[in-house]
Amino acid sequence: MRPEGEAPDFWTPLRTATRSRIGLGRAGDALPTAQVLALRSAHAVARDAVHLPWGADAIERGLRDLGLEVLRVASQAPDRATYLRRPDLGRRPADLSAVPEAGGAGPDVGIVLADGLSAKAHDDHAVPMVAALLDRFRRAELRVAPVVLAEQARVGIGDHIGERLGVRTLIVLVGERPGLSVADSLGAYLTHEPRAGRRDSERNCVSNIHPPDGLGYDRAADVLLGLVRGARELGASGVALKDRSPAGGEIGP
Amino acid sequence: MSRYRQQIAGRTYAFDHLVDVLAKASPRRSGDELAGCAAETDAERAAAQWVLADVPLVDLLENPVVAYESDEVTRLIVDSHDAAAFAPVAHLTVGGLRDHLLETAATSGSSAALAALSPGLTPEMVAAVSKVMRNADLISVARARTVRSAFRSTIGEPGRLATRLQPNHPTDDPRGVAAATLDGLLLGCGDAVIGINPATDSARAAGDLLHLLDEVRTRYDIPTQSCVLAHVTTTIELMEAGAPVDLVFQSIAGTEAANRGFGVDLAVLAEAHAAVGELDRGTVGTNAMYFETGQGSCLSADAHLGVDGRPVDQQTLECRAYAVARAFDPLLVNTVVGFIGPEYLYDGKQIIRAGLEDHACGTLLGLPMGVDVCYTNHAEADADDMDTLLTLLAAGGVGFVITVPGADDVMLGYQSLSFHDVLAVRHTLGLRPAPEFEAWLERVGLLAGDGRIASVDAGSSALRQLAAR
Structure with a gap:
């Protein structure tokens, strides 16, 4: 049974204007079988993106192939169920001993991959997104810290990691909460001088990175490089930087 | 001791x-x-x-x-x-x-x-x-406890279950919004309000959406009200500019600090209430405020502490939000019960319990309560849990529920009820749409002889031009 095997009808041209599930038909008062199963499948894919572990080993290999040093950190959330219930634990590292402490000024830029709410986002996009960033940072002669893979982790964990690495600017790539139509969207959060206690208003966000439908790697990396430069110049990230940046701090759908 | x-x-x-x-x-x-x-x-x-x-x-x-x-x-x-x-x-x-x-x-x-x-x-x-x-x-x-409220339709009559038609679109595309609106109307939804969450909070975008909805409503003479759920200060600005504002919307919470986090206080709500009252656009009633609430909103704003710095539980704080709502004679109040995520309501059991609490407590305090029966993809809940909650709320006489095409809100990224879900529960429990809206459904040929919503071909329906733009 296929969800979209129907002949063109009144709704077909309207579907070009919205992804909404319009004109689904009826089985009595209920949805037709194919539509019920289509919705259930989309929900299943989204749930799997939330609950299945990410392919951290494959991502680490991909990053090493780019010539990057890779470190691993876990948050204080011991498992997925706790992680979902306790966002505060996902923002704090369990142990940072794997991360070298910078004596004096550290590298210019740090990159943390936090699994967030979508493993699939990282499995699909983490390595090529980091590659696009690395390409721009190298050309801009910015020194890049070892990349840190943080598990059961939210954006805030980057503040602790970035502070220890001593980086000037930190980019956290995080798996965004899956929707029914997109389960593999990556978000990038930029924080100037990361340290514990930074507020969300002190970050800039580039969301919806999931080519081919969402934002592409090159465009996202260009915007992020612009934000890195802007933050270094301004000495701050967040609302103040967003107001100055022609690219905007946020690129939505 | x-x-x-x-x-x-x-x-x-x-x-x-x-x-x-x-x-x-x-x-x-x-x-x-x-x-x-x-x-x-x-x-x-x-x-x-x-x-x-x-x-x-x-x-x-x-x-x-x-x-x-x-x-x-x-x-x-x-x-x-x-x-x-x-x-x-x-x-x-x-x-x-x-x-x-x-x-x-x-x-x-x-x-x-x-x-x-x-x-x-x-x-x-x-x-x-x-x-x-x-x-x-x-x-x-x-x-x-029956709580009636009215503007162009009457909400809360015994034996009735009304709906908010929520035709959200990620970029507020007018054709996309119109298509979703048509879909909902053809399935007998929209009697409580046709209400859009705008993708941005700009006054201009909100104004464009208001004009779009007002044009649809007047063209087909639909006895309902429209609402663009912008911030209250944006809506005040729009009223001053003469935009066709039926209802003033605002999210509210149960502490002064949490409301401040939403950028509101009682004074600005009173200002909006007075301004919308002067517009006097209702035909069968004068209730013109629309509030949304939800357990956990105070904690998420870090504004949940009570006397001596003690944390107050989220359900007590939710009830305090109802005190804010009842000061302004609202047409509609709904809790967005499963939207906030598993860190506040973990699974279907918790969402169902909270939905029933919010409906009963708001009703006891005299509010025209509705519920957004909904869940996110990171909660331990699914459409079966929503069926259960909808059926229980309808048994309890809930005034209205939120509905979106196919249960999938493509703008806010969560699942609410589908138009179909409401058709089914209305039939199961013998409930009907709001009286004025039901009469309109009959006039435009959408009501079958047995009082159910007729299954009509969209292309030959009286509303077919709605989405042509």
């Missing part, structure tokens, strides 16, 4: 303060665990419920959970309390109030009796009594 003590199975449980008793008596939910105020064991929760059942209602009146001096919501609650309405229950404890409400609900004339009581009840009393009620009690009490 703790003031409140209770033995369960040989062990004594002690509670320092009424705020702790309320929190620990609350049925289990992740948000209270996150806030650190939940009972640590089931036995402690049961002990707290015994203690709470013995608390005199006057203690709740005299000991606000958030200080009077520092919180304008508390001042609103205390200053607007109607002692005469409270008098018949002033001698009761929380447990006594539960019995009184259920006895009243079981008699004829229950709605008038409960309506007379509403101004005498405070949010804290209603929250407290709900904590010693089972789900069935919440349904019985909510069903016993």
